[in-house]
Amino acid sequence: MFDTLRNAVLDQRLPPGMQLKEQALADAFKVNRALVRAVLARLESARLVEHRPNRGVFVATPTVAEARDIFAARRVIEAALVRTLTAVATPAGLAEMQALVEREQAAYRSGDLRAGLRLSVEFHRLLARLAGNSVLGNFLEELVARTPLVVLSYKGSDTPSCALDEHSAIVEAIAVGDAERAVTLMDAHLNHLEARLESGFRAASGEADIAAMLGLAPAR
Numbered sequence: 001m002f003d004t005l006r007n008a009v010l011d012q013r014l015p016p017g018m019q020l021k022e023q024a025l026a027d028a029f030k031v032n033r034a035l036v037r038a039v040l041a042r043l044e045s046a047r048l049v050e051h052r053p054n055r056g057v058f059v060a061t062p063t064v065a066e067a068r069d070i071f072a073a074r075r076v077i078e079a080a081l082v083r084t085l086t087a088v089a090t091p092a093g094l095a096e097m098q099a100l101v102e103r104e105q106a107a108y109r110s111g112d113l114r115a116g117l118r119l120s121v122e123f124h125r126l127l128a129r130l131a132g133n134s135v136l137g138n139f140l141e142e143l144v145a146r147t148p149l150v151v152l153s154y155k156g157s158d159t160p161s162c163a164l165d166e167h168s169a170i171v172e173a174i175a176v177g178d179a180e181r182a183v184t185l186m187d188a189h190l191n192h193l194e195a196r197l198e199s200g201f202r203a204a205s206g207e208a209d210i211a212a213m214l215g216l217a218p219a220r
Helices: 002-010 022-029 033-045 064-088 091-109 113-131 134-150 166-175 179-195 210-214
Strands: 049-052 056-059
Touching: 002 033, 002 113, 002 134, 002 210, 022 033, 022 210, 033 049, 064 113, 064 134, 064 166, 064 179, 091 113, 091 166, 113 134, 113 166, 166 179
Parallel strands: none
Antiparallel strands: 049 056
């Protein structure tokens, strides 16, 4: 249940501001409400949902200041990871990165923005894993998980969340061992994402079929 809800937040099936009702989740997952509460508590610890007193639990809606803080932290952490990865990258790792970038580009070009976003997030996770620094990787994991909550929409609904060539350029710099260029490209990439954030957020409203949104079979 935790993984399903977390992934639904990551690919924006559950938008910021959407209320997560205990009974609806219990029905969708066919579990008791005590288990639902435990999962929601874990999601709150990960800062993916927020409890609003006397109102309930909602998908987190970060403030603009929080969004800026997330990107500032990512720039520091990912610069260190990219620098490390450039020194330790293997042919197998480079091939894995390139294959992921090609899948990401194909998803965006085909108009599958949800798959493209998921692969964009996975690209940054992959860099952290290949760099081999578990401490920095754990810090990045929380930040990457929260990023889709602030990347809501851009100018033009068909605009990919990551420019199609930015990840590819980072991989190319790592492949030739140019750490400074790789760091510069990553910094520019994150700046580009941050600059395209809207200054406000669209909160979800109205009732929603949580089972359908999560791709679960309806309760019987």
